[in-house]
Amino acid sequence: MKQLLSIVILITSLSCYGQATRQTTHKPNYDSLRIVLEEMVYKDQNIRRILIDSVGLDSPHAGTYIKQMQNIDADNQVKLNVILDKYGWIEQSKIGKKAAEGFFYIVQHSDIALMEKWFPEFKRLASIGEADKTACAMMEDRLLMWKGKKQIYGSQASTFREDKKLAVWPIEDARNVNKRRKEMGFDLTVEQNAARLKAVYNENEQLPTKNK
Structure with a gap:
């Protein structure tokens, strides 16, 4: 129950798009972050599998799924920005490889400004085995x-x-x-x-x- 409550609190805080984020002085709840990030990875990859493998980019229906993909990307980026602002790019040894993929996929599917901001830290972590090289x-x-x-x-x-x-x-x-x-x-x-x-x-x- 305690774990579930912390996840709900985290998701709620990530959904408050208009509120300013603050640097946390508390140790991150890595278990909760892992669950949230893995769900973000699933959404990011699932819509792309549907679009590319099932619908097809050349399908007349592709536009509907591209719009869904853009909405998912935008939502994921807002949530990830909150995590990045609070905790930075978290080492994969602390949250697991799958959850760590969330940082890559969501930043990779954002814009050049976010990529340029976080790529140096991503590269540093990859050089010490704490991110996927x-x-x-x-x-x-x-x-x-x-x-x-x-x-x-x-x-x-x-x-x-x-x-x-x-x-x-x-x-x-x-x-x-x-x-x-x-x-x-x-x-x-x-x-x-x-x-x-x-x-x-x-x-x-x-x-x-x-x-x-």
């Missing part, structure tokens, strides 16, 4: 792509080409990208990942002119 590599690639720069690990694809086909975003030193991917824990080569995404991959791909 593969996920960290993916966020670094996405930040570089959004800034119009070449990515490092080849994890990001976009419809940036004139033919509008999904393609792997240009990679810095593409010849050695698979070595870097292996070091960061990726299971697939860049070629295999491109095939999985049904994306075009060109080792010599250049940045779009408008981003130069």
Whole structure:
């Protein structure tokens, strides 16, 4: 009952969108945070599974699910911002790997401002084994792509080409990208990942002119 009460209090506090957050002087209730973060991960990933695997991005009904996804993302971001402001990016040894994924997924699906704010701490934790280094590599690639720069690990694809086909975003030193991917824990080569995404991959791909 005590555990349930603390979870209800935490969820209620995360739902108070208009209230200013305050730094806590109390030790975080990691069990409660774990449950809340795992639920946020489930919502984030479930709507994307439905959209991509069941409905399809090219379906005439995709718009409805994209809107649902955007609403879920917005709600998750508000709640995660409260957690980040109070406790920072929590080490995965304290909340578990699945709950720790919530920090990555929700920040990754937010905007460049939130990513830039928290990426240095994410990278620091990944370097000491307290966050997923593969996920960290993916966020670094996405930040570089959004800034119009070449990515490092080849994890990001976009419809940036004139033919509008999904393609792997240009990679810095593409010849050695698979070595870097292996070091960061990726299971697939860049070629295999491109095939999985049904994306075009060109080792010599250049940045779009408008981003130069």
